[in-house]
Amino acid sequence: MYFRSLLPLLFVALLPHANGADPSLVRKSLARISNTAQEPNYRQPWLSGFTGGGSGTGWVVSSERILTNAHVVSNARFLTLEKENDPKKYIAEVEFIAHDCDLAILKVKDTSFFKGTIPLNLGGIPEIETEVSVYGYPIGGDKLSVTRGVVSRIDFRPYAHSAIDSHLSIQIDAAINPGNSGGPVLQNGKVVGVAFQGFSGDVAQNVGYMIPTPVVRRFLKDIEDGNYDRYMDLSITTFNTLNPAMRKGLGLENNDCGVLVSSVAAAGVCNGYVKPGDVILSIDGLPIASDGTVELDADRIQMAEVAERKFRGDTIKLGILRNRTPQEVVVPLERAWPFTMQANQFDLQPTYVLFGGLLFQPLSRNLLSAIQFQNPRINYLFETFVPKEVYTEHPELIVLTSILPDPINTYLNEFREGIVEEINGTPIRTLKDAAQEFAKVADFYVVRFMGNGRMLVLERAAVEAASQRIRTRYGVLKDQALNENAR
Amino acid sequence: MRSLCFSWVLCFSTLTFISANAAPTGTATVAPNVVRVNITSQAYDFSRPWSKRAPASKRALGAVLQGQRVLVTAESVANATYIELESPDGEQKQPALVESVDYEANLALLRPESSEFLKGQSGLSLTTAHVGDTLSVWQLEANGNLLVSKGQMTTAEVTRYPIDDSAFLVYRISVSLQMRDTATALPIVKDGKLVGLMQRYESSSNLLDLIPAPVVEHFLKDALRKPYEGFPRMGLAFSGTRDPQLRRYLGLNGSKGGVLITQTLPNGPAALAGLQKGDVILEMDEHALDADGNYQDADYGRISLGHLVCTKHFEGDAVPVKFVRDGKVQRTEIKVARRHPEQFLCEPYVFDRAPRYFILGGFVLQELSRTYLREFGNDWIHKAPMELLNIDRTQSELENDPRQRIVFLSRVLPSDVTIGYEDLRHQVVRAINGKALNSLLDVPFALEQAKDGIHLLELEGDPHQVFLDAKAVQEVGPMLQRSYRLPTLSQLE
Numbered sequence: 001m002y003f004r005s006l007l008p009l010l011f012v013a014l015l016p017h018a019n020g021a022d023p024s025l026v027r028k029s030l031a032r033i034s035n036t037a038q039e040p041n042y043r044q045p046w047l048s049g050f051t052g053g054g055s056g057t058g059w060v061v062s063s064e065r066i067l068t069n070a071h072v073v074s075n076a077r078f079l080t081l082e083k084e085n086d087p088k089k090y091i092a093e094v095e096f097i098a099h100d101c102d103l104a105i106l107k108v109k110d111t112s113f114f115k116g117t118i119p120l121n122l123g124g125i126p127e128i129e130t131e132v133s134v135y136g137y138p139i140g141g142d143k144l145s146v147t148r149g150v151v152s153r154i155d156f157r158p159y160a161h162s163a164i165d166s167h168l169s170i171q172i173d174a175a176i177n178p179g180n181s182g183g184p185v186l187q188n189g190k191v192v193g194v195a196f197q198g199f200s201g202d203v204a205q206n207v208g209y210m211i212p213t214p215v216v217r218r219f220l221k222d223i224e225d226g227n228y229d230r231y232m233d234l235s236i237t238t239f240n241t242l243n244p245a246m247r248k249g250l251g252l253e254n255n256d257c258g259v260l261v262s263s264v265a266a267a268g269v270c271n272g273y274v275k276p277g278d279v280i281l282s283i284d285g286l287p288i289a290s291d292g293t294v295e296l297d298a299d300r301i302q303m304a305e306v307a308e309r310k311f312r313g314d315t316i317k318l319g320i321l322r323n324r325t326p327q328e329v330v331v332p333l334e335r336a337w338p339f340t341m342q343a344n345q346f347d348l349q350p351t352y353v354l355f356g357g358l359l360f361q362p363l364s365r366n367l368l369s370a371i372q373f374q375n376p377r378i379n380y381l382f383e384t385f386v387p388k389e390v391y392t393e394h395p396e397l398i399v400l401t402s403i404l405p406d407p408i409n410t411y412l413n414e415f416r417e418g419i420v421e422e423i424n425g426t427p428i429r430t431l432k433d434a435a436q437e438f439a440k441v442a443d444f445y446v447v448r449f450m451g452n453g454r455m456l457v458l459e460r461a462a463v464e465a466a467s468q469r470i471r472t473r474y475g476v477l478k479d480q481a482l483n484e485n486a487r
Numbered sequence: 488m489r490s491l492c493f494s495w496v497l498c499f500s501t502l503t504f505i506s507a508n509a510a511p512t513g514t515a516t517v518a519p520n521v522v523r524v525n526i527t528s529q530a531y532d533f534s535r536p537w538s539k540r541a542p543a544s545k546r547a548l549g550a551v552l553q554g555q556r557v558l559v560t561a562e563s564v565a566n567a568t569y570i571e572l573e574s575p576d577g578e579q580k581q582p583a584l585v586e587s588v589d590y591e592a593n594l595a596l597l598r599p600e601s602s603e604f605l606k607g608q609s610g611l612s613l614t615t616a617h618v619g620d621t622l623s624v625w626q627l628e629a630n631g632n633l634l635v636s637k638g639q640m641t642t643a644e645v646t647r648y649p650i651d652d653s654a655f656l657v658y659r660i661s662v663s664l665q666m667r668d669t670a671t672a673l674p675i676v677k678d679g680k681l682v683g684l685m686q687r688y689e690s691s692s693n694l695l696d697l698i699p700a701p702v703v704e705h706f707l708k709d710a711l712r713k714p715y716e717g718f719p720r721m722g723l724a725f726s727g728t729r730d731p732q733l734r735r736y737l738g739l740n741g742s743k744g745g746v747l748i749t750q751t752l753p754n755g756p757a758a759l760a761g762l763q764k765g766d767v768i769l770e771m772d773e774h775a776l777d778a779d780g781n782y783q784d785a786d787y788g789r790i791s792l793g794h795l796v797c798t799k800h801f802e803g804d805a806v807p808v809k810f811v812r813d814g815k816v817q818r819t820e821i822k823v824a825r826r827h828p829e830q831f832l833c834e835p836y837v838f839d840r841a842p843r844y845f846i847l848g849g850f851v852l853q854e855l856s857r858t859y860l861r862e863f864g865n866d867w868i869h870k871a872p873m874e875l876l877n878i879d880r881t882q883s884e885l886e887n888d889p890r891q892r893i894v895f896l897s898r899v900l901p902s903d904v905t906i907g908y909e910d911l912r913h914q915v916v917r918a919i920n921g922k923a924l925n926s927l928l929d930v931p932f933a934l935e936q937a938k939d940g941i942h943l944l945e946l947e948g949d950p951h952q953v954f955l956d957a958k959a960v961q962e963v964g965p966m967l968q969r970s971y972r973l974p975t976l977s978q979l980e
Contacts, residue, residue: 242907249954
């Protein structure tokens with residue numbers, strides 16, 4: 001389903017013969033999940049989208065709750081669960097979904113599903129080299145499959161589902177294949193991870209990843225209040241202070257401690273508390289080494305892990321050195337990473353404005369994966385959206401993505417893939433701004449794009465005469481969609 | 488499989504022969520007015536600016552002109568270290584020098600070291616050609632006989648030349664060529680006169696692009712003047728005005744043609760003439776412009792005004808312009824001038840000279856040029872570092888940047904001075920010790936401003952600031968030079 005170098009795997013887990021767990025009991029707590037999904041159509045955003053499907057694995061995590069991967073149930077329109085030795089198909093719904101850590105909770109309408117199931121217990125972080133068993137419904141057959149392997153390493157790794165998040169992740173060498181996604185990985189009868197992604201066979205062999213229990217527990221705790229608030233994020237970048245001259249220039253002691261703050265995202269939680277050029281010496285009292293790690297649970301781990309474990313509303317205490325003066329700041333954690341346009345997004349209808357046959361859409365990863373743009377400026381602004389603070393002037397980058405040909409726009413092809421700077425003299429910061437300018441009554445609508453090209457001109461009379469014609473000719477249902485019904 | 492390939496090759500060559508109309512002029516005497524040009528070139532390696540690439544050889548066919556000069560394309564002699572002229576029969580050889588070169592017009596004029604070498608050659612004179620003319624492409628057989636392929640001229644248009652992005656007049660002919668070993672810079676001839684030099688040939692479509700006589704003529708006139716001035720430009724960018732909605736918005740209802748100025752180069756010829764963004768040029772040099780920016784040329788019909796400006800005029804000429812501003816027709820004169828490559832923030836090409844660099848304790852500092860970006864291979868447009876590419880691509884939007892050059896950290900040669908910085912690369916350096924860098928030449932002075940024995944480098948990207956120990960930088964120099972085998976730690980010309 002996902003083919004980057006890392007791919008989340010829709011897979012099912014079977015029960016472990018494993019150490020202490022009664023396989024027949026584990027089997028009873030597993031379900032094969034079938035998802036009929038609808039992916040939005042970014043080329044013709046007024047259409048309902050493409051229907052597809054996939055399957056994965058889920059398991060009973062507590063009474064009447066099924067846990068699985070977010071990517072197994074993303075964009076779901078209809079979900080069914082099947083149990084071993086039960087002919088019935090149970091209809092399920094997504095209760096909570098966490099795209100940033102690829103986890104989701106399902107509830108089942110017909111609670112008779114839970115007759116005979118037992119919630120699986122969560123364990124801790126397994127030791128390196130110890131054996132684990134993966135349960136699920138991967139490709140290659142219909143029945144439950146179990147594979148076994150050892151824990152290969154424990155590290156901070158990117159989670160492919162959202163494309164922008166990294167969390168703790170455990171690599172195992174048990175075979176993990178599409179369909180295994182969401183299935184439990186057991187050791188000594190306890191769940192020590194949720195299988196979720198791997199490499200395609202031509203990249204690496206015997207490398208599969210599972211979401212470790214601290215991430216699962218954090219998710220379960222986050223939703224206790226009935227809301228998923230996402231991971232809190234400091235939204236800063238830091239740089240090592242290994243270099244002696246760097247340490248001297250920043251006024252640091254010779255103690256291998258501290259990281260330099262390179263940038264602070266204006267929309268992030270640290271803005272106003274931390275500045276570029278500050279040195280962060282400690283986080284919640286834990287000294288930060290010059291390579292950005294802290295000692296946590298008897299292991300050296302990246303300082304981000306400290307913020308990872310927090311929840312919305314918590315605070316984080318940073319010891320900083322500013323202009324060679326030590327200070328302490330307490331940062332309230334109110335927001336997750338603010339730039340969701342850079343992430344894969346789900347359960348979202350595309351927004352757009354169609355004017356005179358010109359389709360304007362905000363730039364996002366979803367749009368980029370749907371349309372191959374030739375204009376290098378688009379990719380550049382997407383990649384540098386945060387480091388170059390593009391978002392301050394353009395919270396949304398509005399792209400003229402395509403033109404529905406009509407006599408009124410026949411001379412406008414050169415503007416395809418242009419990024420809107422202003423309309424009738426008004427700077428365009430969001431799609432809503434564009435819609436508002438086009439809604440105003442004017443003789444001419446003059447659109448200026450980034451760069452030094454000419455302006456685009458449309459006459460109101462011509463647009464009015466053409467709009468019904470264009471709608472009919474191309475089967476456009478609606479001229480615009482502005483409200484994001486994001487979850 | 489093998490036999491299939493073989494028969495295909497046979498078949499292909501037969502076809503080529505028939506359609507080529509290649510009728511060798513079986514003269515017993517050696518072909519006149521052409522010489523083989525054997526070029527050894529050695530380009531600088533811009534990703535290791537202290538070293539040159541391995542020497543490469545090229546062969547071109549030069550057209551002998553009156554005055555004992557040889558005309559070839561600039562491409563063929565770029566970064567030349569040794570040029571040798573060879574008589575068609577291979578009996579005589581003679582070293583030659585580049586007398587004038589224009590990389591924008593892709594032309595070079597060579598002079599043999601001894602004037603004896605071309606003695607007796609009458610030299611070709613120039614002639615223009617027109618669409619429909621039959622032209623001869625000259626090549627040499629191994630024995631020195633002339634191989635002539637004839638083709639018809641299909642097009643005359645203004646289009647981009649290969650080295651820089653400058654647009655010039657091009658003739659295009661449809662001709663099927665059996666390529667001999669001297670595949671570059673072939674002379675194209677009509678009635679015994681030189682029409683131009685080949686600069687591109689596409690065997691799949693049998694289309695040959697040549698640098699035509701008007702461009703050659705301009706180059707030769709310039710070559711007589713010192714310093715060489717080259718092809719002038721207006722210093723503006725324009726856009727067509729075909730769209731009727733745009734024309735009504737601009738108030739051009741009554742008229743037909745004209746082009747909209749979308750940008751003027753600050754202090755460039757158009758700006759100095761008082762032209763502004765938003766003006767619509769109706770006439771240039773007494774020629775009416777159509778809505779695409781074409782004028783009616785006596786020789787070529789409707790072609791782009793670029794030809795009118797840069798090839799029909801010389802540096803410093805005053806070109807009359809009629810334009811509309813706010814509905815009123817006005818006139819002015821543009822004193823056209825060439826924009827030299829050194830006047831660009833990111834030089835479009837660098838040949839024949841060593842790139843500047845400065846090694847600071849292992850940090851390799853360089854000046855951005857498109858030649859550097861091209862080091863990233865054929866797909867450099869996608870492979871080169873995004874940030875640097877973006878500067879090159881959008882430099883017309885950076886006209887007010889005070890810098891002369893972009894100084895950047897290309898890579899780090901690790902040493903104990905650079906611990907922790909090993910992964911830094913392709914980062915623009917804005918300032919050192921608080922001194923803004925307008926070019927690499929500013930670096931030595933900026934380094935004198937170290938505070939407390941520490942150099943502070945301000946980078947455009949993360950981590951934005953980097954510190955180096957001034958004394959350690961000094962001390963590590965000889966070690967770097969030894970272990971990385973650097974001929975010198977800096978090259979500032």
